[in-house]
Amino acid sequence: MEREPKKFSSPEPIKVSDSDPHFSKEVAKVAGTDLNACLTCMSCSGGCPMYQYMDYGPHGVMRLIVLGLKKEALTSNTIWRCLGCHTCAAVCPMAINIASVMDYLRQECLTEKLPVGDKPLWEFHRCMMNTARRHGRVHKVELMTEHKIRTMGLGPKAWFQDAIIGQKMILMGKLHVMPSRIMSTGRAQVRKILDAGPWKNY
Numbered sequence: 001m002e003r004e005p006k007k008f009s010s011p012e013p014i015k016v017s018d019s020d021p022h023f024s025k026e027v028a029k030v031a032g033t034d035l036n037a038c039l040t041c042m043s044c045s046g047g048c049p050m051y052q053y054m055d056y057g058p059h060g061v062m063r064l065i066v067l068g069l070k071k072e073a074l075t076s077n078t079i080w081r082c083l084g085c086h087t088c089a090a091v092c093p094m095a096i097n098i099a100s101v102m103d104y105l106r107q108e109c110l111t112e113k114l115p116v117g118d119k120p121l122w123e124f125h126r127c128m129m130n131t132a133r134r135h136g137r138v139h140k141v142e143l144m145t146e147h148k149i150r151t152m153g154l155g156p157k158a159w160f161q162d163a164i165i166g167q168k169m170i171l172m173g174k175l176h177v178m179p180s181r182i183m184s185t186g187r188a189q190v191r192k193i194l195d196a197g198p199w200k201n202y
């Protein structure tokens with residue numbers, strides 16, 4: 001993954017007409033976090049392991065929400081590159097639950113059918129949910145195979161790029177060729193939970 005130049009240093013002006021005054025209230029309601037409390041201290045971005053790969057970083061996305069710049073926040077690659085590690089929330093002096101805000105923004109991006117900020121990462125999410133739907137848990141070989149086909153097609157690069165590391169992982173017992181499934185009632189429950197989200201129709 002390449003380092004990402006930050007968008008807030010862009011010369012493009014922010015237009016007041018693009019601002020949705022209800023957006024920060026909607027986020028606060030769902031995420032249980034009042035983002036107006038944010039001090040823009042950047043502690044969250046300072047501790048974020050993915051900050052260098054994000055277009056705004058967590059503090060930048062919090063600012064977009066406060067400014068009501070909904071589309072900018074929902075199409076940002078930050079929300080997809082977030083690992084959900086909660087480091088930001090742990091260091092935030094205002095106890096803002098940033099990881100749950102990121103979850104909400106991802107859901108909203110899919111619900112509103114906006115372009116995702118990182119297509120291959122979104123495909124990874126989709127493939128993970130597909131394999132979890134089938135088996136009730138993630139089957140890594142299936143996940144990697146589907147992800148390669150979706151993002152790289154059927155060419156030789158897709159099949160041989162990770163062949164050596166894949167062999168090593170199989171020999172170390174980290175990858176299993178056959179999926180391990182949970183019981184059918186559990187699989188049905190997992191499917192029900194996953195199908196309730198907006199991802200399936202995206």
Ligand code: SF4
Nearest residue numbers: 038039041042044092
């Ligand atoms: S650490 Fe908390 S208060 Fe500071 S910028 Fe991030 S969200 Fe805002």
Ligand code: SF4
Nearest residue numbers: 048082083085086088
């Ligand atoms: S939860 Fe996301 S935004 Fe927060 S520190 Fe981890 S990767 Fe960064």
